[in-house]
Amino acid sequence: MNEPLAERVRPKTLEDYISQHHLVGSKGSLTHQIKKGIIPSLILWGPPGTGKTTLANIIAEESKRPFYVLSAINSGVKDIREVIDKAKQSGGLFTSKNPILFIDEIHRFSKSQQDSLLGAVEKGWVTLIGATTENPSFEVIPALLSRCQVYILNAFDKSDLEALLKRAISKDKWLQSKKIVLKETEALLRLSGGDGRKLLNIFELVINSEASDAVIITDQLVLDKVQKNTVLYDKTGEQHYDIVSAFIKSIRGSDPNAAVYWLARMIEGGEDVKFIARRMLIAASEDIGLANPTALVIANSTFQSVSTIGYPEARIILSQCAIYLATSPKSNASYMAIGKAQQKVKETGDLSVPLPLRNALTKLMKDLGYGKDYQYAHDFTNNFVASEYLPEELSGTSFYVPGNNQRENALKTFLKNRWKEKYDF
Template identity: 60%
Template sequence: MTTDSTPLPERVRPRTLDQIIGQRKLIGPNGALRRAIEAGRLPSMILWGPPGVGKTTLALLLAEVVKRPFIALSAINAGVKEIRDVISRPGGTAMPGMFPPVVFIDEIHRFNKSQQDALLGAVERGQITLIGATTENPSFEVNSALLSRTQVYILEPLSRDELIQVVDRAIKQDAFLQSKSITVESYDALLRLSGGDGRKLLNLLELVASAHVLAEPLAITDELVTNVAQQNIARYDKSGEQHYDIISAFIKSLRGSDPNAALYWMARMIIAGEDPVFIARRMLILASEDIGNANPTAMIMASEAVQAIKAIGMPEGRIILSQVAVYLATSPKSNASYVAIDDAIALAEKTAHLPVPLHLRNAPTKLMKQLGYGNEYLYAHAHEGNFVQQNFLPDDLQGHKLYEPGHNAREAEIRRSLQKWWGEWYGY
């Protein structure tokens, strides 16, 4: 066993930007961050990337290069009070003639809105340079006010060759690993079990080396690594980057009408301890977005699933989730309403200046009635079939069609009704 209690990833952590493996687009000779720091500028930023690609290391080295004090917080433990203490304490606020300190917040996506808001003033006034690290999409997890005050830099997953470089360099640099006279016969198990996470890769390498107590040189094989690691646990972290990848695969399987794949991805989430209400809510969104009026019952089923899961919880909730997932996967599909509202929003943004036609305006006062508000409006229920043709859009948009029924049995009925009512008007 190693006598050094410091974990291997810390012992071999890069000490300069040039020692960082990967991320050449950011810190290579022409990288965006390299150019900024060579010009003496270090903007507040969000580093977004999967686990174990060097976000913390990069933040540390950026602060060193520009010679700033470095203050680290973890979003798991820090609250609003800790944030304000850091900003207000000596060394936590830039003094005249001094550059602001770098405040690094790991897992910033775990901060709630009030915690993120506590950073706004200090970032805006230049009291601190914020570097937040996140495995989650900042568009979802960082509020827009803070996002607008920071640059977002994407860190790429490490390639196979880069991960092999991480292993080889550790073996050459670390005294404990050197003492084992290591040769690597195969990297496959190391890379597979670490799942592309450089930190996990180094921890696994140290675990394998520590398990070798013989005096003879250590030959690392896939069999040895697998035996030491015992088992390859399903790679899913509900607070990490796999969270959105797995739910994406689940939703796409439902949309693609494949109940088998949908059940598999759902099972992956269930065994990883994903919140079942989250799964149910995502199915509710899909029921409207991808099924819509092709089967209106789908939304009712999904909505009931949300309430049922809240009422009974797990493990029985898995049965409800399975039933609804199979129902949604095998239901006819239509995104016609989804497309229609996006088109309507785009049109509204371009034409928000257009007035409401007089006949559609509210007329609560005598003056408004004199001005013609509400005049010539035709009350549908006063006409045969509870319908009368009239223009309901701004005059400049008359006849502009936004909703196109999908090609399924239910929306075929809707199309026939629209053709009867609005056939020539909208071109149905």
């Protein structure tokens, strides 16, 4: 019984697949395609242990296609080319039955490695299925991303995880030989962090540690058996999200000490430097914004620097940026403004651009009044004229409300002097 429990009970059919009903349920966006065997190249994006690899295997089995697997951790361009050559020889010219190439952790592939996939995907020699825990918009090159559909897998909820446990107990021959009672599951579910594979591994560890074939699962038993095996920081589990949340909230709360502590937790856990820097880049705009616009410049420089340098020196740059952001004045006014504007667009639809603001590219457009009566701000005192720049239906609507800090108070005065009572500055 060397094979882990999670592998032994891995579902082989859609009927056995648990969760992700939005993708593979009776009305799932992938269900019909899988049954018909018409599979596009796709990226499966979701947290660890949510069934990305399992779903790829099922897609290959259901569509009766050859299935090649590469892991981005230990595969290079040479490995990719070898698989593509095999795929071409196995009848890749027939689009409906071309082989599937599954790449686990595709976000770890370099640009050149991803580039090497483009021709095979575009010509239909392979159908690519990539699995990633990171946002593909950041980690997959645009040329490859444009050739793939992105499907999001959700973290397992409590009922999904409990169903996984019960399925394992009923399906696995070794567990069938035991007398297992699931009296309490809270500790198992919490320690798993929503990761189905981790849940089954912990469950197997607990059962293995009991001498008797009769095992009553309680929270205390699980904690006693697993405590010595828990890690300070699991960058693929629940703590990955909890600790970065604490980090960002410490920056937002202007506490540099807490920010550096949570940063240290992530660094010691081996967290990806780009993940940390990316979160600070977002915080610089969402939580600091126009209260200190330089914060975004500092955060962007940090992202570029740590992407080049890496650990261990990157920790110094990350620390400098975290402290700078935590000690900056705060404003979420830009974040709130775009949210209000997007909501208004959803409510009002595609309102017409006022004629003076339109660009008269042709004589017909000029005859129709495009650009007529436009007042060029630089022709007026202080480079300002009180014209209308919103659609008529939204005239006077305020989206940006300056925050209460030194810089935005100055912006408020500046805007009030120009717009008087038109906007609520």
